[in-house]
């Protein structure tokens with residue numbers, strides 16, 4: 001039997017390690033010296049006032065910012081110990097492993113079935129029986145199967161907003177990612193759909209690592225294990241969510257969560 005030190009155990013649970021990350025949009029220094037570790041099979045919430053860099057930070061985790069011409073990044077981000085900013089990184093594989101759900105559901109204008117089968121088909125899966133199995137499994141995982149199983153060949157655009165967002169989550173799960181990035185995934189949803197997506201995150205964290213940007217403080221408190229507070233491109237504080245919302249270490253965090261600014 002191998003005895004593990006506490007340090008080893010922590011390292012084993014670390015999914016993402018961010019080291020001295022800086023990001024510039026041209027002259028705008030949007031992220032300053034970010035150091036952060038994110039645990040696997042847990043939910044990390046990113047909170048902070050508008051424009052503080054939450055979405056920018058989220059996009060660094062699967063190099064979505066590469067798509068913006070003016071962006072310059074320094075520092076390192078390790079996912080499973082691999083530096084994703086290394087020149088040898090295959091960005092397509094990275095985005096398959098670290099997938100993203102956006103603020104507004106964005107289903108493709110095609111059937112429910114084809115939305116889910118789209119990613120696996122691009123990655124080379126052709127057999128109908130295999131695709132059928134992936135479509136059912138992904139929709140089950142996204143808690144949408146029962147609502148759509150009789151209309152798989154109907155347009156995804158006919159679904160409600162909340163159903164569309166769960167469809168987008170199912171579409172992501174179909175390519176078997178490890179990490180789910182969620183950028184305010186419930187901000188366009190009604191309270192019942194929001195609750196369904198929140199419940200879904202609690203089930204999904206058994207299999208995935210989830211990082212969620214939210215403006216909704218109650219949501220962060222309800223669903224996340226750790227919370228990181230950003231202000232003006234600086235990571236002010238990160239800790240267990242209970243601690244952040246009861247006894248934060250930094251006065252600026254306290255001012256924010258008690259509604260004194262933002």
Ligand SMILES: Nc1ncnc2c1ncn2[C@@H]1O[C@H](COP(=O)(O)OP(=O)(O)OP(=O)(O)O)[C@@H](O)[C@H]1O
Nearest residue numbers: 025028030048049050051052053054055056057068
């Ligand atoms: N595509 C872009 N090009 C240039 N600057 C950008 C771009 N996206 C964001 N920024 C700038 O980066 C800074 C951080 O913005 P970001 O969208 O990351 O903040 P945020 O905390 O997610 O805000 P919100 O809560 O309003 O979504 C802002 O100064 C913003 O103007």
